[in-house]
Structure formats: C-alpha cells, structure tokens
Amino acid sequence: MSGKNIVKAELGRRSFLWGGVGVASLALTGCGSSAKSTAGKASSAADVTLPTFVPLAGGAAPDLPATAAGVPAAYYTYPAAPVAAYSAPPLSGGKISAMTPLFTSPPSGHDANPAWQAVEKALGAKVDITMIVGDDYDTKLSTTVAGDSLPDIVVITADPANLPGLLAAKFADLTPLLGGDKAKQYPHLAAIPTAVWEQCTSAGKLYFIPIPRNISAGSGFYRQDMFAAAGVNDCRDIKNADDFLTLLKEITVPGKQYGVAGSSGNGGFSAMPFLHIFGVPNMWRLDGGGNLTAHYETDEYKAAVEFMAKVYKAGCYLPGSQGWTKNQMEDAFQSGKAALIYDGLPGFGVAYQQAKKISPAAAPAPFVPFGHAGGKGVTWKDNIYFARVALKKADPARLADVLKACDFFASPFGTKEHMLLNFGVEGTDYTLDENHNPVLTAQGKNDTLVTFKYLSAPTQAQFYPGQKDLTDLMYKSYTDEIALAVADPTASLYSPTAGKKGTALGKAMSDAVAQIITGQSSLSALDSAVKTWRSNGGDQIRSEYQQALQGGTASTASGTPTK
The missing domain is CATH 3.40.190.10 (Periplasmic binding protein-like II)
Known part of the structure; x- marks a missing residue:
C-alpha cells in the first residue's frame, strides 16, 4: 500500500474510535x-x-x-x-x-x-x-x-x-x-x-x-511548517496535552486554516494521534493474569475522548470535515487548510509530494506522538x-x-x-x-x-x-x-461473537463518542455506552478471546491494520 496507496486502507478494517471486528457481512449460501x-x-x-x-x-x-x-x-x-x-x-x-x-x-x-x-x-x-x-x-x-x-x-x-x-x-x-x-x-x-x-x-x-x-500505520501527518509558525518546530518538542491544545488554537484562524481535519472514513475526528498521545492500548489490554480490557474501557481512552471534545469546543476542527471523504481531508492538509490529519504511513509519500507541488515551502511530516503528561506516546502495531x-x-x-x-x-x-x-x-x-x-x-x-x-x-x-x-x-x-x-493481544485470535456483532457494536460506540466530542452529550455518556457494549456482546467477545488465549500461547507481538 504504498502511496495513497491505495490506501483506502489500509481499508477501514478497524474504526479508529472503536476498533470493531466484522466489517462486512457476506452471504454464506451453501455453508453446510x-x-x-x-x-x-x-x-x-x-x-x-x-x-x-x-x-x-x-x-x-x-x-x-x-x-x-x-x-x-x-x-x-x-x-x-x-x-x-x-x-x-x-x-x-x-x-x-x-x-x-x-x-x-x-x-x-x-x-x-x-x-x-x-x-x-x-x-x-x-x-x-x-x-x-x-x-x-x-x-x-x-x-x-x-x-x-x-x-x-x-x-x-x-x-x-x-x-x-x-x-x-x-x-x-x-x-x-x-x-x-x-x-x-x-x-x-x-x-x-x-x-x-x-x-x-x-x-x-x-x-x-x-x-x-x-x-x-503511524499516528497521522502534520504540517511542520504550520507548527513552526506557531512556535513549535517539531511535534516531538510538545511537552504535554495542554501545550498541544494551546498550539492547535494558535494555528487555527477561522475561515482560513485549522488545527485538525477529519473525514467520515476515520471516525470523523482523526482520532488516532489523540489515542496515541494518551497511551490508549491497541484494541485490548492483556494483564499478567490473562485478563483482557477493551481499549475504550480504559482511563486512557476516556481521557483522549475528553481531550478531543476540548479541541472541538475550541474550534480547532475544520468545520464539516467529519463528513468528508478521505480525498477532501487530504486536499485540506496538502493545501495548508489543516495542520494535522490521520492517514496511514503508506499514504505519506503522496501527501508529501502533492503538498510540495502546491507550495515548495510546505513541510509535511509523519506525526510522532508525545506523551500527554510528558515523555513519549505510543503507536499501534496496526498495519x-x-x-x-x-x-x-x-x-x-x-x-x-x-x-x-x-x-x-x-x-x-x-x-x-x-x-x-x-x-x-x-x-x-x-x-x-x-x-x-x-x-x-x-x-x-x-x-x-x-x-x-x-x-x-x-x-x-x-x-x-x-x-x-x-x-x-x-x-x-x-x-x-x-x-x-x-500490539493488539487479540490480533491473531478469532471471536465468533465479534464476527457476528462487531460492526453493530462498534457503530453504537462510535456514535456515542461522536456525540461527546461535539458537545451533544456529556463525558458520562461514555460509561453508559460501554455498559451497553458489554451487555450486548462485548463481554462475550472478551470471554471468547480469553478462551482462545488459554487454548494456546497466542502471539502478542503482532497486530492488524487500516489500507
């Protein structure tokens, strides 16, 4: 998937706000x-x-x-x-x-x-x-x-x-x-x-x-030139989440340019860099006792959602981009209308080349996440x-x-x-x-x-x-x-319930999170959404993954992606 590569991808197999399984529902005629x-x-x-x-x-x-x-x-x-x-x-x-x-x-x-x-x-x-x-x-x-x-x-x-x-x-x-x-x-x-x-x-x-x-697949792309104009020469120089919000506000000039753009294909809010900044686990976290915790059940996930809501409230998201196509989001990034987007590393070559054609002074670069409270963030083995x-x-x-x-x-x-x-x-x-x-x-x-x-x-x-x-x-x-x-500790595992219900469960979670980010629901709605996810199949998915883990020493050094 080099270049834009065909990058439709790196395919939306995992929703960046949810990470559901079972994206398509194929007819199984004749399955005996x-x-x-x-x-x-x-x-x-x-x-x-x-x-x-x-x-x-x-x-x-x-x-x-x-x-x-x-x-x-x-x-x-x-x-x-x-x-x-x-x-x-x-x-x-x-x-x-x-x-x-x-x-x-x-x-x-x-x-x-x-x-x-x-x-x-x-x-x-x-x-x-x-x-x-x-x-x-x-x-x-x-x-x-x-x-x-x-x-x-x-x-x-x-x-x-x-x-x-x-x-x-x-x-x-x-x-x-x-x-x-x-x-x-x-x-x-x-x-x-x-x-x-x-x-x-x-x-x-x-x-x-x-x-x-x-x-x-990395943590998205940023315009180093736009960051530098706001006083930060390299994304790795950002000290913490508060400084990052200040930077995004500084970059944002309503009607001209914005800190972040999203698209309908990645949950609407280019969530991945924020999840990485807050150290959210890759789909699931496996503890020493063999117990799995879904990533949105974690404090890290809740903090990332809360922060994205602050970014949205501050007006740093490009208006309307949550419903855009991927190409529209990329065009905004390449033309300097947005300083940060989420796309997979395989698509960076095209973004770099196109931005340079529009303006030789443009300086696109892959975003390397810092830690929300200092230090380093994480990325995911998702590609x-x-x-x-x-x-x-x-x-x-x-x-x-x-x-x-x-x-x-x-x-x-x-x-x-x-x-x-x-x-x-x-x-x-x-x-x-x-x-x-x-x-x-x-x-x-x-x-x-x-x-x-x-x-x-x-x-x-x-x-x-x-x-x-x-x-x-x-x-x-x-x-x-x-x-x-x-790694995602479940990446090499299969859960029948995830295959049957993952898409619907994931959409419900993504919809609830979108309501929180846009201020239509309070942060407490996340707790309710997680409880509903658990009762509607999430706990069963967890049980099946843990059953698979107990049946053998599944690899935890690998993961799956997005195009």
Whole structure:
C-alpha cells in the first residue's frame, strides 16, 4: 500500500474510535454442517503450523537496511542490474483467475496492455482479474460467494460475519500446503515474516496469504511548517496535552486554516494521534493474569475522548470535515487548510509530494506522538497487512499451481519480476533515468494499474526514486514509530461473537463518542455506552478471546491494520 496507496486502507478494517471486528457481512449460501461447526470456535494462531520463515539471500543490497524490529529496507535507486527470480516461467499454461478491489482508475485492457501480456508470459499462464471499484467490492464479493462463482484467488478486505463458516465452505485450508517447511517450495512466500502469517489463520487453520505492510500505520501527518509558525518546530518538542491544545488554537484562524481535519472514513475526528498521545492500548489490554480490557474501557481512552471534545469546543476542527471523504481531508492538509490529519504511513509519500507541488515551502511530516503528561506516546502495531488472499477450494495439484502464481506475484524488490509487475515493459511503460530508476511513461501509468499487487506481495521496501529526502524521512519515521508500537493481544485470535456483532457494536460506540466530542452529550455518556457494549456482546467477545488465549500461547507481538 504504498502511496495513497491505495490506501483506502489500509481499508477501514478497524474504526479508529472503536476498533470493531466484522466489517462486512457476506452471504454464506451453501455453508453446510462443517461450516457451522467451525463458526463457533474461538481460535488462535498458536494452534496452527505456520510457514517456516526463510529470509531471501542474494537480493539487492539496500541503502538503509531493514531492522529486526520491522523497519523496512529503503533504496535510493533501483538496482542497476535486477536479478531474475525465476530461470523459467513457474507455470506451463492454463489460466489463473482472481477478484480484487480497485482503488484507482481502470487500467488499460488486456489486449491493449503490453505489461499485462508480459506478466502472463513471465508467469507462464493467463491472468484473468475481475477488478471491482473499492466501495462496491464487499457487495460484489457477497453476490459472487452466493452465486458459487468464485475465481482461484479472492481478496478478503474485511472480516465478514461468520468468517470460519465462509472459509470452511468455500476456501482451501492451506496448512497442508504451506505449513512448516512446505513453505520452502514457495521461497517468496516463505520470506514473509511470521508476525504477518500469524494474521492469516482462522479456526485453527491457515486460510490466507497476506499482502504484507510495515507493522505500524503511524499516528497521522502534520504540517511542520504550520507548527513552526506557531512556535513549535517539531511535534516531538510538545511537552504535554495542554501545550498541544494551546498550539492547535494558535494555528487555527477561522475561515482560513485549522488545527485538525477529519473525514467520515476515520471516525470523523482523526482520532488516532489523540489515542496515541494518551497511551490508549491497541484494541485490548492483556494483564499478567490473562485478563483482557477493551481499549475504550480504559482511563486512557476516556481521557483522549475528553481531550478531543476540548479541541472541538475550541474550534480547532475544520468545520464539516467529519463528513468528508478521505480525498477532501487530504486536499485540506496538502493545501495548508489543516495542520494535522490521520492517514496511514503508506499514504505519506503522496501527501508529501502533492503538498510540495502546491507550495515548495510546505513541510509535511509523519506525526510522532508525545506523551500527554510528558515523555513519549505510543503507536499501534496496526498495519501488518493490507488485505488477505484466500484460494478457492480445489484439488492439491491445482492449488499448487495457484500457489506458484502467488509466489511469482510476491517477487521481491530488486528482481526483474518485481520490475515487470510494478513498472511494465521497458521502453513502452517506463524508461530508466541516469540512476537506473524506472520512470513511467504516459502509457505505463495506465498499463501498471492492473491489480497484481493484490494477488500476493512481498514485504514492502521504501523506494521514492529521485527523492532522497523523502526516503530518509520515511525511514526515520518508521524507525521512530515502530519503536513506540504496541500490539493488539487479540490480533491473531478469532471471536465468533465479534464476527457476528462487531460492526453493530462498534457503530453504537462510535456514535456515542461522536456525540461527546461535539458537545451533544456529556463525558458520562461514555460509561453508559460501554455498559451497553458489554451487555450486548462485548463481554462475550472478551470471554471468547480469553478462551482462545488459554487454548494456546497466542502471539502478542503482532497486530492488524487500516489500507
């Protein structure tokens, strides 16, 4: 999900005010008794034999190395001599079908798209992708499931109600094919870190292939130039929440510019940086006795909501932005109408470049949270993957071919295959500059919109050709933010009740919080909303997660995101 990347995302899987589970509700036509039996099981990734991690050797040497903490490698230029990941096409005929969301304009059609055709030649098979406009994707997926017309590869962008039932009825258990050392047959998939694979299980089985991301989505973006004009050169210099409110008031000039803008897609109030400033736990907190506390049951969450209400009352939120689209929010940030927004780190490159086009003096930067009472804030491990891929049930030989295709689509940065998948055909879709960086042509900008990157993908590298300053800033930001990142202890768990009721429970909480922030309810309404959440299913969700934790030592070093 690099760039705006397609960033619809990093997809709203978790509401930033609530963090609910079960975003979509898919039809489960034909889910038989086996599906019903698995649907009621709370489960943990600890119950599953995950793929053995085998790092790739002999790849392109980065300018800034990846770290054990998860900071992605960074490259100033594309390798001058990309290596071939395959000595021959991995497949020998046939067709791979897929269904993916589309968050850009449509690509050039297959017959007029030399990049698409070249990918098929390198893979050794036809690739038939049905690309659905992102906002319509879950609805289309629901009807496709109901019609029993699934392609080989299906992108699951959000956890549906009764996820295990859907998987058991329609999709392949990949554990026998990828579990343990079996993954070594697919070296690019085996090179995906274990922390990512932990998010790919359900009901005690490995059902998904991940589209990896880079651990943390961060805490949003701020305009360093606007902060500096108000007397603060760097967000890390802010001493506490009171000073921050004073700063936002100083920045705000009604009718011209505001401290914060939100959008309808992130709870309306760009809540994430505030949650991080107040040290709110990542969805749940697990104590030493194995007991879980939901994040909005904590004092930290209540304090963050109270503070956002102060920011709103002070007039620091851009009026009307709570109902905006994400693009409207980003436009306000890039043009200097808002000094702080929440968007995921993968989208920062686009925000940086667009703001610089509007004003060379603009200084966008990722927001690194300070502690509300001094010291450091937290970030969340909430961007482990963009989405997950499931494979339609088939015989083992067919599934092996589809996995070979997925391994091909996960060809890593610095290989000829990665260059082809991302930049197309040299001379037609891209040219090389003096530093060997690929530069897309006008045709290439359309040809390369085919959604190969959603059929599986390698661990991401940071690459902003010709923009060393941006590359350095992103690398430092990931270093800073991942160092503060805390895990969701339930990220690798499944709760049937969360799958069935999570969306409705989350909306009720989000609506109650919005009323408090805008002054239509008092802070005491939060206590009432939490009690209602608990009685309507929250306590049952907690019980099921704790059951899954007791059934195995679930990882607490990982988490899931937003596009």
